[in-house]
Amino acid sequence: MSRTKASGLLIIGGTLVGLLVIMAVFAPLLTAHDPTAISGQALESPSADHWMGTDIPGRDIFAQLVYGTRASLAVALLGASLAITGAISIGVLPALIGGRADAAAARVVVFLLALPGLPLLILIGSLAGGSNVALILMIGLIGAAPNARILRSQTLTLRQRGYITVARGFGGGPIYVLRRHVVPGLGPLIVVGFVNWAGISIALEAGLSFLGIGDPTAVSWGRTLNRALEQQSIYFSDMWTWWVLPAGLAITLAVLGFTFIGVGLEPTFNPRWARTWLRAT
């Protein structure tokens, strides 16, 4: 029963993320408008030309929604890649080397875990001005610590296994052992960590651009919401149904998609976790 439930989540999540990828790739085919160009009157209602109306200078909101997928997926991909790469270098590698390096790295992880994420992102993001590079780097850095903790404890148990002892006994260096034996052994955890952090990255980016942090000219769902809520009267007309709701739903579905994949993968990859899940449901 747990099986079907997990794979059901996987299918829903996979479908959602698949749709996002399609939207991102085929964005120019889905809408004729440029999301940054003024293509109509300000604050138009939805019409055949502008499916979700226009915003204040007259940019097409549907185009912003479609092209916003690219921003979200890019942040998801970059943020998660950075987080996992960082986690491997401060969690897995030192654990393989052992000794002082491991002790020092463990301290770094504890320190990074204690850093308050969103406040730090707000500080750096707002002071970095209109650049998104610093933000994505920070999102990756924040994600390195929790993933490093999980990967490190798994590495420590892997290290005790016979085949790794043998490989080291034959003179395999830490990088060789990492590539040949540890990464495949950690594979499932890396995949789950990647997917989870991809979802969190999307939520973080949306929250930050919603607050007005980052590149003000960028096309992203959070930025669309940010502009919409600048309108004092947004809730008093039907404007919110095509300006606030679609962008908000897009963020929700994107985050849900990645979360579902993560939760769905966990039992298939981690039998121990599957048992607790079974027991808990």
Add this chain to the structure above:
Amino acid sequence: MGAYVGTILCLIVINFLVPRLMPGDPIDALVAQSSETFMFGDDSRASLEAYYGIDRPLPQQFGHYLVQLGRGDLGRSIATNAPVRDELARRLPWTLLLIGTSLVLATAVGLLAGVHSGWRRGRTMDRILLVALLAVREFPPFLLGSLLLVVFAVKLDWLPLFGGETPFSSSYSFFERIVDVGQHLLLPALVLTVGLAAGTFLLMRAGMVSELGADHLLLGRAKGLRERTLKYRYAARNALLPVVSLTALQLGFVVTGDVLIERVFAYPGLGGLIFDSIRARDYPTIQGAFLLVAISVVSFNALADVLYRRLDPRTAA
């Protein structure tokens, strides 16, 4: 514990260094043509640099910064020219009210629902609670907040649309003011509560479920104890342990959620202040708010750690 002190020291250094490492400096924003404090000429720029002390060498600046911080001086807001400390003090009670209400509500709701759900695992009520709370947890706060605003503030017109109190409400009687503040508090607190309650619920439920087959419960049942006693005094009591430290951890988490929610509801707390100062590029205020928020998050995490060790002696070993 040392790690937390180290983290706080590091946050202070970050707060000092980040603005100085960024391309351009605060003076650029201050003298930019678009700013309200636009000034002409290099002389005025130099005098501003001297005024803010950023023409001196970095170590000396840091020493000065630490001395100021020690005196509780966070500098002056660029936007209002008022001391940042005063502005923070003015906003803090609103945030504490919002966070406090949500945390109490979320813990109460999460605990009760979790105990009930775990005890009656697999029943309809359990499934409904599980799916509903899991789904609602993934809802971004701004979407949930906007929907609640549309329904309760616009369509039904039961609750106010924004702010922490009605403007010029000082003429109200004491009781009227309490009702007014409560009405403004309700929706933002609800959004914050929903996100928090899910975590408490899941942990409490998992704790209850893992208690279900425990020996002491079996013994209690064999002794003929009442269901209520078994549920609350036996199972829930043991399952409560991790929830205590979760609640302290959530205090850290709730601060971040608060920033987004206050923006949606234009609530006059710290989150609203952070949003306003981002828009006004009011760096000293952003930095002051960052320091306050960051240090409280770290302190709450430390508290969670300490509580957990006190309550569960096994982890101390």
